[in-house]
Amino acid sequence: MLRSPVGLSKAVVxxxxxxxxxDCAMLHGHLSLYGLMGERAGEGRPASRGDLADDLLTSAVAVLGACLFLAxxxxxxxxxxxxxxxxGVFAPEHFGSGPGWAIGAWFIPVAxxxxxCRIAHQTWHASRRDPYRRPGKGERPTLVKVWWLLWLVASAADYLAWSAYDDAVAARSFLGGADPAAVRAACLxxxxxxxxxxxxxxxxxxxxxxxxxxxDAKALRGPVPVVPAVV
Structure with missing residues (x-):
């Protein structure tokens, strides 16, 4: 049964x-700390706990970001x-698995x-005006590929950057203060x-x-007879 995705899409956007x-607010904070660490490195002294912006505002922004990401x-x-x-209603033969995978696939490690991404590609192709012929103008799945690549790269960058920051901050317990050069690199x-x-x-x-x-456009046009392309 077809159901319009427009309302949900607006909520997602x-x-x-x-x-x-x-992210922009956090970016401003990272840049400020990057500059401060440059000053500390020039002064030849380690970064203190206060320098590392462990304050209520920073914590609030981080918690807000986590809640927004989950939502x-x-x-x-x-x-x-x-x-x-x-x-699946438009072109069921484009899929080799059920719609439940559109939810479950996100929770399988590595896979x-x-x-x-494969489900997104199949969904995109089935949603074209004529899924049995070559993509028309604006129907190529380039946007799917770019979106997914950026998602993977951004996720990896987040993990590596925060790991580097945590390591730089943790070093202060042994040195009496964090190495400003290491914190600065992590901020970058x-x-x-x-x-x-x-x-x-x-x-x-x-x-x-x-x-x-x-x-939405395909649903509004209603069912139309489609003749598979002759190879």
Whole structure:
């Protein structure tokens, strides 16, 4: 049964915008700390606990970001399942697995780096005006590939950057203070990761809007006889 994904897509886009806004706030904090660590390195003294911005505002932004990310992930997966179900109505032969995989695939370690992308590709192709012929103008899955690549790169960058930051901060318990050069390098990595997060959120929003619009337009046109292309 077809159900419009437009309402859910708007919710996803709003949440992605909020996540990007928090990333920008964190980016500002990372840049400020990067500059401060440069001063500490020039002075030849370690970074203190206060220098590392362990304050209520920083903690609040981090908690807000985590909550927004969780909410966005939940709504996105609900939307992803909705468009997969619709695509199964449009062209069921494009899929070798049931729509439940549009939810479950995200929770399988390692496989969640591949299976959701494959489902997105299949859903995109089934949602085209004519899924049995060559893609028309604006129907090529380039946006799917860019969105997924950015998502993987941003996720890896986040993990590596925060790991480097945690390691740099943890060193203070042995040295009496964190090495400002190590913290500065970690801050630079966090800046890169934050920028990638913002760009990934932008392309995720574009992907959600475009696929939802394709399905909405296809549903409004109603059933039409489709003749498979002759090879």
């Amino acid at each position: 709003v949440l992605l915008a909020a996540v990007a806004a928090v 966005t992930a939940v709504v996105f997966i609900i939307w992803f399942h909705r468009v997969r179900v619709n695509a 969640n780096a591949v299976i959701p 990595a966090l800046v890169v990761a934050a920028v990638l997060d913002v760009v990934a959120a932008l392309f995720a929003a574009l992907f959600v809007r475009r696929l939802s619009a394709m399905q």
